[in-house]
Amino acid sequence: MRQRYLALLSVFASLPAMALTFQTRLESIEWTVEGDKFECRLTQPITDFGSGEFVRRAGEQAIFRLKAYNSMIGGGSATLLAAAAPWQPGRGDINLGSVRIGSGNVLFNTSQVQAGGLINGLMDGRSPVIRHATGDGRVSEVRLLPVKFHKAFGDFQGCVAKLLPQNFEQVKQSQIGFPGEGVELDPQAKAKLQVMLEFIKADPTVNHIELDGHSDNSGNRLTNRELSRRRALAVMDFFKANGIQESQITMRFHGERYPLAPNTNAANRAKNRRVAVRLERVAPTEKPVPQATASAGAAATS
Known part of the structure; x- marks a missing residue:
């Protein structure tokens, strides 16, 4: 596991100089599960940025949303990836399409299909990545890590089992x-x-x-x-x-x-x-x- 962490760190160090990446340090990663009969949320806080969370309402499939303390990513569209883990060479990133960045606390909500792709990726050791490029060549990335995801997802499924049939x-x-x-x-x-x-x-x-x-x-x-x-x-x-x-x-x-x-x-x-x-x-x-x-x-x- 330590080798995986070191490999992950090396990938972030190799990002282009113009890239600005928001993520939480490996040793501080946590997933929290909250909910009731109406909605369940599986959240990873992102240091100095906000949080990424899977939200499943009663009667619906899960979506993924990105929340920010401040508007740190410009408007327009961003690419949503299930990024390959660095300790698994030869695997490429999975492009899950684009999302439209909005203003306010919630920057975007994905489709249910996109959220399903992120969940499958996390179960396979991939990282949800939101990559936003501006016209002048600057790139911003927000990255969640799969550390501790399996247990948290099990707790999330326990919450989902108690949801009402419909919203x-x-x-x-x-x-x-x-x-x-x-x-x-x-x-x-x-x-x-x-x-x-x-x-x-x-x-x-x-x-x-x-x-x-x-x-x-x-x-x-x-x-x-x-x-x-x-x-x-x-x-x-x-x-x-x-x-x-x-x-x-x-x-x-x-x-x-x-x-x-x-x-x-x-x-x-x-x-x-x-x-x-x-x-x-x-x-x-x-x-x-x-x-x-x-x-x-x-x-x-x-």
């Missing part, structure tokens, strides 16, 4: 289908609602649910309105049975008025038999008055 952007809206002509929740509908319920219980700031029941146009308007009401009520009852207060739920029903697809065939009519569920964060002073109402046009038919 708020993914879970905040859902269409609960009733492909049959009834009003009962089928297993697929219950599975969707269970994911939403799990998120609500994990995030107390999500404190209101909007339900909008719909039907196809198979029956008359009064019948369709009643079907849409009973479907919305089935979803409300699911939430209530699992600990959500009725005061947190607003329920409306619209009959056939708002189809997702033209009611021209059986498949489209099945799509229109649904309850739209929307999760919201509502401040205490803004909370709507719970209600169970038909849409104005549907009500006019009664």
Whole structure:
């Protein structure tokens, strides 16, 4: 291992004179893992620069981001590399494409594919390198080192295993289908609602649910309105049975008025038999008055 460290140092010493490299000394390298049910972060601090971190949100794959205390790298694009380790001669660097350098604390976020390439490289002893060249020939590099990565990545995977199935952007809206002509929740509908319920219980700031029941146009308007009401009520009852207060739920029903697809065939009519569920964060002073109402046009038919 000592020979590897010495070889690594020799490579940095051989960099072009115009290159400015930011990295942490070998003996000071550390990876930290932080997270909760919503996001996990695997971070290596970079001395006198900032940090590089892998971030994985619930429901997504990991990305890599570079953070800086100050704007030490100019704007424009930079090359992202999984650089070969110096103690493995004959291996070239892997070019993972370019990243756009921005301003502020976070200089860039990679794609999920690029982050996957960096992780695979680190597992193989490679270093994530961000190389930025200016028009006058100056080169800046930011380098993370693979030292202690394997154990830290195992801890990171342990955090990832506890993430929720989806993040708020993914879970905040859902269409609960009733492909049959009834009003009962089928297993697929219950599975969707269970994911939403799990998120609500994990995030107390999500404190209101909007339900909008719909039907196809198979029956008359009064019948369709009643079907849409009973479907919305089935979803409300699911939430209530699992600990959500009725005061947190607003329920409306619209009959056939708002189809997702033209009611021209059986498949489209099945799509229109649904309850739209929307999760919201509502401040205490803004909370709507719970209600169970038909849409104005549907009500006019009664």
